[in-house]
Amino acid sequence: MRSIEAIRADFPILQREINGAPLVYLDNAATSQKPLAVLRAMDDYYRLHNANVHRGVHTLSEEATALYEGARGRIARFINAPSSKQIIFTRNATEAVNLVAYSWGMATLKPGDEVLITQMEHHANVVPWQLITQRTGATLRYVPLDAQGTLRLDLLDTLLTERTKLFAFVAMSNVLGAINPTAELVARAHSVGALALVDGAQSVPHLPVDVQQLNCDFLVFSGHKMCGPTGSGVLYGRRDLLEAMPPFMGGGDMIREVRLEGSRWNTLPWKFEAGTPAIAEIIGLGAAVDYLADLGMDWVAQREHELVRAATERLSRVEGLRILGPGIEQRGGVVAFTLGEIHPHDIAAILDADGVAIRAGHHCAQPIHDFYGIPASARASFAFYNTFEEIDRLVLALDKVHAVLGM
Amino acid sequence: MDALYREAILDHYKYPRHKGHLDSPDITHFDHNPFCGDEITLELKIEDGVVTQAAFDGRGCAISQASASMMTEEIIGKSLEELKGWSKEDILELLGIEIGPVRLKCALLPLKALKAGVWGIEDADA
Numbered sequence: 001m002r003s004i005e006a007i008r009a010d011f012p013i014l015q016r017e018i019n020g021a022p023l024v025y026l027d028n029a030a031t032s033q034k035p036l037a038v039l040r041a042m043d044d045y046y047r048l049h050n051a052n053v054h055r056g057v058h059t060l061s062e063e064a065t066a067l068y069e070g071a072r073g074r075i076a077r078f079i080n081a082p083s084s085k086q087i088i089f090t091r092n093a094t095e096a097v098n099l100v101a102y103s104w105g106m107a108t109l110k111p112g113d114e115v116l117i118t119q120m121e122h123h124a125n126v127v128p129w130q131l132i133t134q135r136t137g138a139t140l141r142y143v144p145l146d147a148q149g150t151l152r153l154d155l156l157d158t159l160l161t162e163r164t165k166l167f168a169f170v171a172m173s174n175v176l177g178a179i180n181p182t183a184e185l186v187a188r189a190h191s192v193g194a195l196a197l198v199d200g201a202q203s204v205p206h207l208p209v210d211v212q213q214l215n216c217d218f219l220v221f222s223g224h225k226m227c228g229p230t231g232s233g234v235l236y237g238r239r240d241l242l243e244a245m246p247p248f249m250g251g252g253d254m255i256r257e258v259r260l261e262g263s264r265w266n267t268l269p270w271k272f273e274a275g276t277p278a279i280a281e282i283i284g285l286g287a288a289v290d291y292l293a294d295l296g297m298d299w300v301a302q303r304e305h306e307l308v309r310a311a312t313e314r315l316s317r318v319e320g321l322r323i324l325g326p327g328i329e330q331r332g333g334v335v336a337f338t339l340g341e342i343h344p345h346d347i348a349a350i351l352d353a354d355g356v357a358i359r360a361g362h363h364c365a366q367p368i369h370d371f372y373g374i375p376a377s378a379r380a381s382f383a384f385y386n387t388f389e390e391i392d393r394l395v396l397a398l399d400k401v402h403a404v405l406g407m
Numbered sequence: 408m409d410a411l412y413r414e415a416i417l418d419h420y421k422y423p424r425h426k427g428h429l430d431s432p433d434i435t436h437f438d439h440n441p442f443c444g445d446e447i448t449l450e451l452k453i454e455d456g457v458v459t460q461a462a463f464d465g466r467g468c469a470i471s472q473a474s475a476s477m478m479t480e481e482i483i484g485k486s487l488e489e490l491k492g493w494s495k496e497d498i499l500e501l502l503g504i505e506i507g508p509v510r511l512k513c514a515l516l517p518l519k520a521l522k523a524g525v526w527g528i529e530d531a532d533a
């Protein structure tokens with residue numbers, strides 16, 4: 001394995017200073033930093049191969065198409081999808097959820113049907129289902145949280161019924177850090193005949209994910225949280241479902257034939273990719289999954305587990321600090337916390353003065369904060385390139401928060 | 408940070424002036440900032456078009472709470488007519504800091520509560 005110093009050297013931004021101090025980047029759940037391999041792949045594309053894809057017969061267009069479709073193949077292998085036709089490119093995880101909601105949901109859901117989600121969802125996996133169930137007359141239900149910040153799985157028997165058409169849930173919470181038993185939840189959904197959509201926005205970047213082993217019907221994730229560029233996202237779907245679903249958006253690239261009296265759709269995956277895609281970004285995402293695959297996702301998960309273990313131990317000794325969510329065995333690299341009555345914005349602003357970047361707010365997951373009866377929390381989230389020294393810097397900066405704002 | 412959390416702001420945050428409630432206020436207005444969860448309830452007593460007493464209650468970040476404390480201190484004795492012309496600049500002058508767009512919402516929440524409470528004006532950014 002390469003040293004952490006060598007790995008950090010792959011990420012130019014980690015050399016930055018913020019307010020005179022070396023950057024400590026602990027906002028990885030919001031977006032990760034990008035290694036040189038990704039920056040170079042995008043730069044090379046624009047310098048050497050830039051052309052539209054699937055259009056021209058000229059050399060550049062063929063090169064661009066090969067790079068773009070090559071990325072699809074790498075991403076399929078990264079999550080062990082049976083075929084790259086099952087990898088649909090979107091802008092981000094949010095758009096991928098919306099694709100399923102508007103295409104599958106509008107065509108399928110009827111009054112009396114139910115969609116089950118959970119109280120720990122990111123708004124990306126809440127709001128589309130609120131919109132679609134309102135439009136179709138279906139009912140939206142939630143799996144509540146228990147006191148540890150894990151799902152009330154004891155209620156699944158009553159919440160999952162033959163009325164449930166879809167169980168959509170997050171594999172790893174971006175606030176609680178909770179890692180859900182994804183394969184088990186998929187099996188529970190299937191046992192009542194429901195489909196399972198997994199929000200992998202936090203799991204695909206940080207844990208080994210194998211869609212065939214999970215047996216999920218849909219998986220969504222965002223490239224920018226996994227060392228890739230913004231504007232690159234993925235929907236993985238079961239082949240027969242994707243074949244049967246109507247298009248989400250209409251336009252160029254997604255059609256085989258357009259006549260004034262109607263059109264015929266292109267085959268998978270292009271049926272769902274209307275218009276010129278984010279070519280450079282998808283090529284960048286292809287480089288990102290190569291980078292992660294070289295590190296090895298088992299190593300990434302192990303490294304981040306060690307970091308978060310050290311962080312929770314150190315943080316729990318900070319006076320007045322309360323960590324949200326489950327214990328270390330069920331936790332990925334996310335630690336959201338409150339510090340007495342001090343507002344998270346003040347915490348984040350004072351940490352920023354020392355170069356420590358964390359997030360403050362509700363992290364697009366208001367239902368979780370409602371559950372705890374708090375408006376917001378502070379969140380440190382880790383990536384494999386973080387170090388134990390950076391955890392020390394975080395704790396030192398938190399002591400300063402006490403010194404500045406303590407009563 | 409040192410710019411944002413200057414002494415006067417910390418002082419108003421830690422020892423807020425006029426925090427609490429008035430007996431039978433003429434105007435009571437609750438406002439909040441759902442993005443960050445700052446909350447303010449502003450109470451005023453008005454006589455002959457002049458603010459004679461002001462109080463606030465709330466919770467939130469140091470900027471929003473210090474801004475409320477400073478504003479209540481400042482508006483007592485002022486006429487509504489004068490206050491109606493208050494803008495973002497008046498609050499920033501009180502706070503005495505430069506503020507980025509994200510935290511501006513925190514700083515302006517008390518003014519927003521004042522404008523909405525007295526005149527029903529919803530947009531105090533102007």
Ligand SMILES: Cc1ncc(COP(=O)(O)O)c(C=O)c1O
Nearest residue numbers: 092093094122124174201202222
């Ligand atoms: C669990 C989870 N789901 C979905 C999303 C949405 O990702 P994006 O904004 O890239 O669509 C996020 C991003 O914060 C997330 O953490």
